[in-house]
Amino acid sequence: MKKKNILILFTVLIFGFIVYPIGATLFSAELVQEDQVNAESLKQVSQDEVVVKTYYLKYIDPRDLLIAAKLYLIDSTGTEDTITVKILKKNIPEFEELLKKLDVEKKTVLIKVFTVVASKKQETQEDEVIENKDLKRVLNELNSLWKFQSYKIDGPSFLTVKDGSGSNFFKLVSATSNLNMYIMHVDVRGEKPDKRIVSIGQIQLRWVDSFGKNKQTLISTNDVTLKENGYLVVGVSGFTFGGGLGKALVLVISAEIK
Helix, strand or coil: CHHHHHHHHHHHHHHHHHHHHHHHHHHHHHHHHHEEEHHHHHHHHHHEEEEEEEEEECCCCCCHHHHHCCCCCCEECCCCCCCEEEEHHHHHHHHHHHEEEEECCCCCEEEEEEEEEECCCCCHHHHHCCHHHHHHHCCCCCCCCCCCCCCEEEEEEEEEECCCCCCCCEEECCCCEEEEEEEEEEEEEECCCCCCCCEEEEEEEEEECCCCCCCCEEECCCCCCCCCCCEEEEEECCCHHCCCCEEEEEEEEEEECC
């Protein structure tokens, strides 16, 4: 009987030695898994944390930045050269990458404007030799449609605008009459020199009398694009002021990016 009890006790001890390590291993694995879940939860909480940060701006207006980055921001306040944002921590890298792209010095666009008086009649007294080869080329191309016989450059003007600018107003150099030009929403597309495109949302050429009472829009064109250093005929308009009866006013522009 004693031998039987000893055998049972020995069996129980062996079983305990076998089962205990397995149980301890399973328990340890559960603890590791629980620690990993807790770590992931803490990481998620950290990423969803709301952060308040202030950035100093060099070139971009805070309002333009807010429009571009509104998807990343919870709230914001700004001054002329700073912006303070309330943002999720996980959104900070993408927001700062966008800020880096936007807060750069704007390019300057030199727009050369040529107003040319054209006539379908040969008027020797007004005809002149056009030395600008590019201007002459686009006017010759225009002849295939209009069959003009003589040209006279009314007065070249040079306008400077900023990439990304809104509305720009200029009084043109003109021997014909008072001509005003409006250029809206200028954007430079591309980065490689001589391959860039200048996009203009709207161009308007207006005439106004000497007293500023009578006004007339001669040319109005939307969504104009031209190649860097290229020449473009924006529009052709008839006019009656300044002895222009029976003649046409041709508006040609060129854009040079500084």
